[in-house]
Amino acid sequence: MIELSHITKAYKKRKVVDDFTLTVHAPIFGFLGQNGAGKTTIMKMMVGLTLSTAGTITIGGKPAGEAATKEMTGFMPESPYFYERLTGLEFLRFCGELFQKSRAKTDDDYGALLKKVGIYGAKDRYVSTYSKGMKQRLGFAQALVNDPEYIFLDEPLDGLDPVGRKEMKTIIRALKAEGRNVFFNSHILYDIEELCDEMGIVHSGKLLYAGPVKAFTQGKSLEERFVETVEAHVQKEGGAISVA
16 A cells, blocks of 8 residues: 655745645555656655655655565666666666666576566667667666566656556556556556556646546546546636646
8 A cells, every 4th residue: 555644845935735635545546647746756755766845755654765665566667777888788787786686686587577578689788779668668678677576667658668567568568467556657548547456647736536447437537537637627726728
């Protein structure tokens, strides 16, 4: 279970996340919002890359950011960073060394992970030669390198061609079948509707909805309901919809 309780994040007194509370039980949870809504900031707090100004976050009952919590979580950022003079296999080996429970893994184990994401054939090539889609797959692989129970993915399907998107969706569903929990950010409505058991909508750092996808759509398209929800919130707050 993932729990965020009254989370606030402020930069120079400007709140980018405001009294945010969310409990996630669903095996695949999609976090939906416009660009700049606060999705990435919230995810970075969950995986311990930045601290909240106020509030608490627990992952599987453990405080976010602690070493024991990081051992059971995997994270793929929106724009993964790579040491491009390493090969794909060397990069995964390096990532594995960061976790206590994966230090005994062999090159065969890492090779199996590269097969899982579809780039085994490029395992001995330098990452600098990888296409954007291949780097996205490698970023996915490093998020799984420590066999995490909780996997956080920030726009995981960005930059993939249609075949790659289908393959990554198959992997996400397989992770659910293995008993793992996947939390992913997206601004692509179709991906949320197709993959997720439950979803949350964030706008300007505030939670507008959390629950089952079908309960939210109420027979309408997800796009129509999403726009209605955001517009209603904006009218209530007396502001304007951001297009950032």
